[in-house]
Amino acid sequence: MTKEIYTAAxxxxxxxxxxxRTHDSNTPWIAENLNxxxxxxxxxxxxxxxxxxxxxxxxxxxxxxxxxxxxxxIGPTHDxxxxxxxxxxxxxxxELNDAAxxxxxxxxxxxxxxxxxxxxxxxxxxxxxLVDNPVSGAPGIKIENVYVFAGVPRxxxxxxxxxxxxxxxxxxxxxRSVSCNLAESIVADGLAEIQSRYAEISIGSYPKYQNxxxxxxxxxxxxxxxxxxxxxxxxxxxVISLGEDHPIIA
Amino acid sequence: MTKEIYTAAxxxxxxxxxxxRTHDSNTPWIAENLNxxxxxxxxxxxxxxxxxxxxxxxxxxxxxxxxxxxxxxIGPTHDxxxxxxxxxxxxxxxELNDAAxxxxxxxxxxxxxxxxxxxxxxxxxxxxxLVDNPVSGAPGIKIENVYVFAGVPRxxxxxxxxxxxxxxxxxxxxxRSVSCNLAESIVADGLAEIQSRYAEISIGSYPKYQNxxxxxxxxxxxxxxxxxxxxxxxxxxxVISLGEDHPIIA
Numbered sequence: 001m002t003k004e005i006y007t008a009a010x011x012x013x014x015x016x017x018x019x020x021r022t023h024d025s026n027t028p029w030i031a032e033n034l035n036x037x038x039x040x041x042x043x044x045x046x047x048x049x050x051x052x053x054x055x056x057x058x059x060x061x062x063x064x065x066x067x068x069x070x071x072x073x074i075g076p077t078h079d080x081x082x083x084x085x086x087x088x089x090x091x092x093x094x095e096l097n098d099a100a101x102x103x104x105x106x107x108x109x110x111x112x113x114x115x116x117x118x119x120x121x122x123x124x125x126x127x128x129x130l131v132d133n134p135v136s137g138a139p140g141i142k143i144e145n146v147y148v149f150a151g152v153p154r155x156x157x158x159x160x161x162x163x164x165x166x167x168x169x170x171x172x173x174x175x176r177s178v179s180c181n182l183a184e185s186i187v188a189d190g191l192a193e194i195q196s197r198y199a200e201i202s203i204g205s206y207p208k209y210q211n212x213x214x215x216x217x218x219x220x221x222x223x224x225x226x227x228x229x230x231x232x233x234x235x236x237x238x239v240i241s242l243g244e245d246h247p248i249i250a
Numbered sequence: 251m252t253k254e255i256y257t258a259a260x261x262x263x264x265x266x267x268x269x270x271r272t273h274d275s276n277t278p279w280i281a282e283n284l285n286x287x288x289x290x291x292x293x294x295x296x297x298x299x300x301x302x303x304x305x306x307x308x309x310x311x312x313x314x315x316x317x318x319x320x321x322x323x324i325g326p327t328h329d330x331x332x333x334x335x336x337x338x339x340x341x342x343x344x345e346l347n348d349a350a351x352x353x354x355x356x357x358x359x360x361x362x363x364x365x366x367x368x369x370x371x372x373x374x375x376x377x378x379x380l381v382d383n384p385v386s387g388a389p390g391i392k393i394e395n396v397y398v399f400a401g402v403p404r405x406x407x408x409x410x411x412x413x414x415x416x417x418x419x420x421x422x423x424x425x426r427s428v429s430c431n432l433a434e435s436i437v438a439d440g441l442a443e444i445q446s447r448y449a450e451i452s453i454g455s456y457p458k459y460q461n462x463x464x465x466x467x468x469x470x471x472x473x474x475x476x477x478x479x480x481x482x483x484x485x486x487x488x489v490i491s492l493g494e495d496h497p498i499i500a
Contacts, residue, residue, distance in 0.1 A: 025273070
């Protein structure tokens with residue numbers, strides 16, 4: 001049995017995002033890569049490095065969505081509490097993973113180099129499997145439908161690429177856009193009328209404000225390519241009828 | 251009675267963020283501006299343009315935090331459903347707001363220009379007050395501890411600036427950082443020892459990976475400036491003792 005719509009949630013574990021110090025760039029990357037395989041990023045939660053908050057959020061999200069991805073908190077330092085929090089969320093113990101320990105040994109060459117902090121990176125929830133980290137020491141973790149990734153974008157992307165082929169999705173959502181120099185309120189009535197005739201297409205209107213002038217990006221999304229093409233043409237015709245000379249259709 | 255810690259949640263209402271098309275830049279701006287007045291951004295939720303999801307999220311967040319900010323979905327188009335969803339969350343009706351209607355009239359000059367779509371921007375939840383929008387037509391809304399802002403960063407920032415002086419906060423969290431070229435796992439044990447002696451300071455360790463080399467940013471946060479200065483000095487001494495020649499202390 002195949003489903004029509006597969007959804008995912010992203011949980012960003014990071015005091016550094018909530019303090020404003022670090023700007024998240026993982027959300028758009030994951031959104032686009034999930035969409036390519038027909039999985040919709042349905043929600044994102046940015047939460048602090050707080051054990052109880054991580055446990056509660058993971059348990060809520062893993063019941064609500066096909067896939068859950070977490071980023072951040074899997075390193076060797078005292079503030080890296082994701083693995084132990086995930087174990088607690090699933091009600092299992094952390095245990096030394098032989099393969100992860102072997103990778104640490106291969107990386108650091110000598111057992112005496114495996115300090116308690118480094119050993120922590122080989123402790124994973126019982127029942128979890130490893131996600132390869134081709135960039136640095138700490139592997140990612142997969143337990144049921146939850147994928148635990150690093151927060152550093154380059155490492156997160158490598159981990160996602162390593163498991164991407166194992167994810168099941170539906171039909172990817174296709175996107176078209178019509179950009180114009182008209183204010184939103186000029187197109188609103190006509191746009192609502194088009195939307196009312198295309199239930200399967202979602203039409204979004206996003207105002208832009210640049211160089212003291214208003215403009216609007218009209219974005220159409222759907223999995224039915226024929227309906228999407230027809231609706232896009234109607235939106236383009238609408239903005240032209242309202243006085244737009246050069247709508248940019250993409 | 252003054253509290254020690256004030257918290258806020260940010261709810262980003264936006265299919266365009268979840269599709270990956272638009273990159274959110276409101277989170278770091280709001281985080282920094284809240285911190286200046288002693289309010290901590292405790293969590294961020296990015297949710298779709300879905301009425302039930304907005305209602306549920308707003309009701310959860312407004313009970314959990316001192317302040318809730320929403321961005322997105324307050325314009326004139328069919329996909330702008332924030333105001334009606336906020337009204338539903340509070341169990342009140344939407345009503346035509348005289349002041350908002352007056353602003354629309356002033357902006358569009360003539361009553362015949364107030365199309366149904368434009369009039370929608372003057373419909374606000376019963377009991378709410380307006381937040382001035384000095385940039386474009388649609389005002390923001392305040393109802394109890396919930397602030398409903400535009401999604402366009404320039405407009406959101408103007409709305410925040412308009413209400414900033416009305417927010418109550420505690421002592422702002424101060425931040426110091428020590429950047430070094432050591433891998434996280436080298437500093438981990440010593441860092442945990444320092445953290446164990448400074449319960450009131452939160453020490454975060456953030457790996458960097460640039461030009462094929464690892465580095466680590468050690469970030470210290472707290473409201474006690476003296477403790478913060480002492481802990482920062484200890485962290486700097488630690489990385490120097492571990493072989494770092496030029497830690498960057500900021």
